[in-house]
Amino acid sequence: MPSTILSSLGEPVLHSNSLATITDNWIVVRLSQSRLQILVSIQSIAAVKTSRTTTQYHYLACALGCLVIAAAALCSQEADGATLPFSLAGFVLLSVARATRQTSLTLKTEAEAIHTAYGTLREAATLIATIRSAQGSRPQSDPTRYDFSRWLRAYIALLV
Numbered sequence: 001m002p003s004t005i006l007s008s009l010g011e012p013v014l015h016s017n018s019l020a021t022i023t024d025n026w027i028v029v030r031l032s033q034s035r036l037q038i039l040v041s042i043q044s045i046a047a048v049k050t051s052r053t054t055t056q057y058h059y060l061a062c063a064l065g066c067l068v069i070a071a072a073a074l075c076s077q078e079a080d081g082a083t084l085p086f087s088l089a090g091f092v093l094l095s096v097a098r099a100t101r102q103t104s105l106t107l108k109t110e111a112e113a114i115h116t117a118y119g120t121l122r123e124a125a126t127l128i129a130t131i132r133s134a135q136g137s138r139p140q141s142d143p144t145r146y147d148f149s150r151w152l153r154a155y156i157a158l159l160v
Helices: 002-009 057-075 083-099 121-137 148-159
Strands: 013-016 020-023 026-030 037-041 047-052 103-108 113-115
Touching: 013 121, 020 121, 047 121, 057 083, 103 121, 121 148
Parallel strands: none
Antiparallel strands: 013 020, 020 026, 026 037, 047 103, 103 113
């Protein structure tokens, strides 16, 4: 679908991922509530906000339980080698929780807020950076324009 929309616009694609496809002047957003897509002008985007999912809490709860059992087995006199399996299971569950984190973007325009589909944190950070670089033709007095160091901090915050 984005290729049909973008081929009718005749603009080269700057970036494309599971959240959106960006050209020089337009962004094709995959909506979160349905399989629909919407075409938004890059210059009409006033702010971009990220929101993370909370689906990994059951992994974190299981990982915490495994690590508590491993600590109890380590302190016990009759552990019989239960420390290593439970600690490994806890660390595996922690890495699964980190790997399955997802985020969606909210693009705020003058008229409405558009929520994208869920994707990875790296896709969201790359999409934000591409939107800001495509908006580079805005005047310097624009309050929604950010400098590079602020976006670098936002990217690091997304990864943490």
